Amino acid sequence: MFQTAGKEEWSLITTNYVVQETAALVQTRLGWDACDHWLNEVLCAVQVELVPDELHKMGMARWRQARARNLSLTDCVSFAFLEQEGIRDAIVFDRHFAERGIGLPKRQKAEENGGL
Numbered sequence: 820m821f822q823t824a825g826k827e828e829w830s831l832i833t834t835n836y837v838v839q840e841t842a843a844l845v846q847t848r849l850g851w852d853a854c855d856h857w858l859n860e861v862l863c864a865v866q867v868e869l870v871p872d873e874l875h876k877m878g879m880a881r882w883r884q885a886r887a888r889n890l891s892l893t894d895c896v897s898f899a900f901l902e903q904e905g906i907r908d909a910i911v912f913d914r915h916f917a918e919r920g921i922g923l924p925k926r927q928k929a930e931e932n933g934g935l
Contacts, residue, residue: 829924830866831864831865831866831910832865832866832867832868832904833865833866833868834868834869834870834896834900835867835868835869835870836870836878836897837893837897838862838867840893841857842854842858845857868900870896874896874900874903877896877899878892878893878895878896878897878898878899878900879892879895879896881895881898881899882895887915894915894916897916898919901921906921907920907921908922908924908925909921909922909923910923910924911923
């Protein structure tokens with residue numbers, strides 16, 4: 820997916836919350852070699868936005884209101900960020916995003932289904 824993003828010159832943006840959550844997951848599950856690869860080959864091509872206090876509070880309120888077992892604070896902050904930025908396509912594989920109409924870029928969806 821990130822290779823396609825590079826070839827097609829997608830604008831990639833994320834938040835420091837996603838960076839922290841991803842770093843912890845990659846390092847814990849795959850080790851430091853994978854973490855170094857992610858940092859050096861993937862993250863360097865992504866614009867990282869720091870979550871301001873207001874966005875954090877919005878995400879926290881959504882998270883507390885939802886009280887869903889597998890819904891993370893990072894997910895809720897990400898929903899607020901995506902809405903604020905008007906972003907509908909994202910490199911995500913989490914059902915919580917799909918439930919909110921946020922999904923893979925349309926071209927990627929078509930390729931995965933045998934199209935394009």
